[in-house]
Amino acid sequence: MDRKNGRRHGEVYTNLEVVHFLLDEVGYLSSSNLENVKILEPSAGIGFFAVEIIKRLAISAKKFKFDFLEALNKNIRLVELKLSSFDNLKEQVKNIVIELGFDNQGLKEDVFINADFLRLDFPCDFDCIVGNPPYIRHELIDRKDKEFYKTQYTTFKFRADIYILFYEKSLNLLSKRGILSFICSNRWLFNQYGRALRKKIAEEFHLYKLLNIEKTKPFDEDVIAYPCISTIAQGASGYTYFYESEAQKVELDKISFRKIQAPKDESWSNLFLDYNLNHKVLKSIPEQGFKIGIGVATGADKIFIKKETELNGIEKSRLIPILKSKTLKGHKLNWDNSYVINPFEGDELCELEQYPHLEAYFNENKAVLMKRHIAKKNAKYWYKTIDKIKLELIKTPKLLLPDLAGSKFLFIDIGKFYPHHNVYYITHKDIDCLKILACLLMSDFMKKQLAQIGIRMNGGLPRYQAQTLKKVRIPILENLSKNNIRELIKAYDTRNFDVMNAIVNRYCAQIF
Numbered sequence: 077m078d079r080k081n082g083r084r085h086g087e088v089y090t091n092l093e094v095v096h097f098l099l100d101e102v103g104y105l106s107s108s109n110l111e112n113v114k115i116l117e118p119s120a121g122i123g124f125f126a127v128e129i130i131k132r133l134a135i136s137a138k139k140f141k142f143d144f145l146e147a148l149n150k151n152i153r154l155v156e157l158k159l160s161s162f163d164n165l166k167e168q169v170k171n172i173v174i175e176l177g178f179d180n181q182g183l184k185e186d187v188f189i190n191a192d193f194l195r196l197d198f199p200c201d202f203d204c205i206v207g208n209p210p211y212i213r214h215e216l217i218d219r220k221d222k223e224f225y226k227t228q229y230t231t232f233k234f235r236a237d238i239y240i241l242f243y244e245k246s247l248n249l250l251s252k253r254g255i256l257s258f259i260c261s262n263r264w265l266f267n268q269y270g271r272a273l274r275k276k277i278a279e280e281f282h283l284y285k286l287l288n289i290e291k292t293k294p295f296d297e298d299v300i301a302y303p304c305i306s307t308i309a310q311g312a313s314g315y316t317y318f319y320e321s322e323a324q325k326v327e328l329d330k331i332s333f334r335k336i337q338a339p340k341d342e343s344w345s346n347l348f349l350d351y352n353l354n355h356k357v358l359k360s361i362p363e364q365g366f367k368i369g370i371g372v373a374t375g376a377d378k379i380f381i382k383k384e385t386e387l388n389g390i391e392k393s394r395l396i397p398i399l400k401s402k403t404l405k406g407h408k409l410n411w412d413n414s415y416v417i418n419p420f421e422g423d424e425l426c427e428l429e430q431y432p433h434l435e436a437y438f439n440e441n442k443a444v445l446m447k448r449h450i451a452k453k454n455a456k457y458w459y460k461t462i463d464k465i466k467l468e469l470i471k472t473p474k475l476l477l478p479d480l481a482g483s484k485f486l487f488i489d490i491g492k493f494y495p496h497h498n499v500y501y502i503t504h505k506d507i508d509c510l511k512i513l514a515c516l517l518m519s520d521f522m523k524k525q526l527a528q529i530g531i532r533m534n535g536g537l538p539r540y541q542a543q544t545l546k547k548v549r550i551p552i553l554e555n556l557s558k559n560n561i562r563e564l565i566k567a568y569d570t571r572n573f574d575v576m577n578a579i580v581n582r583y584c585a586q587i588f
């Protein structure tokens with residue numbers, strides 16, 4: 077897929093500060109003797125890393141008096157798939173060799189490899205591997221490539237992005253003293269498709285360092301990526317140096333790392349929290365009397381969900397105002413006049429003869445409704461929605477958590493609407509408890525926890541899912557002082573995020 081700058085093949089070039097950082101990470105230092113250090117860049121692009129590698133080698137050669145070109149030809153390997161980038165890469169390397177005062181005629185072709193790294197057969201072991209592997213989402217990977225990767229790689233699981241395979245292959249190419257450092261999306265740290273890679277690293281390698289720099293911009297253009305830098309070495313695992321930041325600008329050379337036990341298995345989610353999730357002052361949401369649910373799935377939204385103007389006289393008692401996730405966007409709850417047509421009467425399907433307009437409408441759409449799995453299973457249910465519609469849920473106050481299209485603010489429906497399938501909801505008999513819960517969920521403390529236990533973010537806002545909502549641990553409401561409760565309720569009503577954060581931070585201070 078081409079982007080606005082015309083680049084494809086998962087190309088996002090790395091800025092110089094990161095290039096320096098990664099090379100330092102793997103110990104490719106101009107102050108060291110690099111004569112026999114084999115280094116690989118598996119997706120070299122137009123040579124951002126390559127140029128710096130060569131500069132460092134030249135300084136080292138001078139210092140330790142070895143033959144620069146001989147060492148370059150013997151030890152540096154640069155792989156790039158895209159021909160135009162590859163040509164550019166060669167050009168850059170030749171130029172830098174001349175700039176450094178050497179004759180580029182001595183440069184051997186072996187250094188440059190124009191091929192798919194994932195299909196390459198490498199004879200040698202590398203002491204250092206650095207890079208910024210391509211990101212290509214699973215659905216955009218060529219079908220034939222996918223089949224091939226499945227047979228060749230153990231980490232190509234679920235909807236794995238191609239960068240996962242760059243990790244696997246590169247890790248397998250490390251020499252006995254080898255070390256790798258990549259800058260990459262951070263998705264694999266916590267999600268399902270990263271599990272096999274996490275397991276491989278935990279069991280066979282040493283996760284030496286991890287920087288999760290969610291919002292910084294380490295690339296030479298704006299991209300929607302959530303980068304992390306991981307440095308992984310051969311050998312038994314000991315400690316991991318961990319750093320996390322949401323700041324826009326991180327000075328990589330001034331970071332102070334937290335030393336934690338390296339992961340021992342594929343579950344990394346709690347590992348990087350700087351507090352104990354099981355601390356006695358935190359409890360899960362269901363443990364505190366809340367119920368978590370998901371809105372109605374119909375199996376045919378186009379037929380069951382209609383705007384007020386499209387209802388063709390269907391009996392009013394059959395119509396329930398429904399809230400979709402996109403109506404929870406922005407500053408206020410913007411119901412879009414949609415209704416779900418309710419085929420139920422209590423627990424049973426309604427008798428269609430009693431609702432002639434509804435009957436006519438369903439009959440008009442019978443062919444489509446019959447195609448649904450639920451109708452095929454039992455023809456009697458041909459006009460049933462997949463989930464039962466529970467009328468009592470309309471009147472119950474509920475905190476609404478949109479699956480995708482989010483708002484910074486979490487809305488509460490005081491009892492007018494039914495949630496659609498793309499909305500999770502939390503109910504409680506006391507609306508004030510819902511307001512307090514909303515404040516807790518909107519706090520920075522919680523956002524961090526949500527991100528770390530694997531809730532995917534969408535433009536900085538969490539994507540909620542029932543299983544993760546059940547996992548998060550929140551302050552115990554009963555432990556909050558009367559004053560804090562009053563302040564939180566007011567902060568919810570006035571949307572004062574500062575107050576929410578201040579109260580939550582004060583409470584949570586005891587667990588750090």
Ligand SMILES: C[S@@+](CC[C@H](N)C(=O)[O-])C[C@H]1O[C@@H](n2cnc3c(N)ncnc32)[C@H](O)[C@@H]1O
Pocket residue numbers: 084085086087088089090118119120121122123124125155156157158161191192193194207208209210211
């Ligand atoms: C994210 S860019 C990084 C470029 C460079 N390493 C940098 O940091 O500036 C990824 C590069 O990988 C290349 N690439 C994509 N698929 C590849 C493959 N299968 N084998 C080798 N290179 C590939 C792309 O053409 C692109 O130049």
